[in-house]
Amino acid sequence: MTLAKRKAPKKREISSAALLAWYDRHKRKLPWRAENGVRPDPYHVWLSEIMLQQTTVKAVGPYYARFLDRWPTVADLAAVRLEEVLKLWAGLGYYARARNLHACARVIVEEHAGIFPESEAKLLKLPGIGAYTAAAVAAIAFDHKATPVDGNIERVVSRLFAIEEPLPASKPLIRERAATLTPDQRAGDFAQAMMDLGATICTPKKPACALCPWSEPCIARERGDQETFPRKTAKAEGKLRRGAAFVVMREDGALLARTRPDKGLLAGMTEVPTTDWAHDFDIHDASAHAPIEAKWHRVAGAVNHVFTHFPLELIVYRTQAPKTVRAPKGMRWIAMQEIDGEAFPNVMRKVIAHAMS
DNA sequence: TAATCGTGGAA
């Protein structure tokens, strides 16, 4: 390629320089981003990337600030108990991320002397770090030439090349095309530029193509059906599950609770006692699962919650217990002032709020 | 490969 050609790329070429120029003007200001030309702290990059998995920037903001405030370094995070991490993560969802975050911090400290490895391959071996996050940290924190592919980039690339094959089957092809676009220099900025483009211009609905630095070479744009990309195969929706939850309020305001198993849904999180959540739940044998003998009051209405793969409806029973009542085996009392900071997932906070209504 | 795994906000 001649020098002249490099300086003045054809408009129909997908030029990384054009995107980087756009990024330099329009990039979002985010808490985990360092100032121009400054390498961000790998710990900050990693923490933000884990939190941002399947989670909006807006939702992550306050959690990121609280984590960094409480645990300024990866060593600080590694030093605390998992329970403390789950408490601070409560409400953010996908709790396996918190467990893996903590496990990863310990591996970094114990096996890497507290220093994040720089290569994509080494990062990939760490708990909770998959193909996307390994590439993202390598590129953003260390400026290695790596190509993370998230939902934004899948959408951008699908439109640029008008990829007809539906997701997720098209992932390998998209990854291949994305890698082709990645420049040797500023790979981290390029990755973030792709994501910013997807988040602010190349949006799922009503993309602002008029403002896009890649409008000219975009094949879908040329065809006019850009909004139909990426193609996707329909996924089956989950069936409703039902159950009953039991809220026992002690006279002093303490709440009866237990810890969920360390695997599966809401693993390791705190919950009030409940029946199983089943498709064939029968309200008539709910009381048989009550944690203590008491005069139970059925709270009117129900709590509805939607998980990724199924909707849930919980009816709620409430009772008051005297101070003398002991917690049944496997359960414990949580003092009233501890409830807010406890590792209750949001579905449980809904149950508790409903019981108080 | 296909399920599993949370939540809340935007359209």
Place this chain on the structure above:
DNA sequence: TTTCCAAGATT
């Protein structure tokens, strides 16, 4: 109101 989906990883 319903639908979609947001910087995915794990099994």
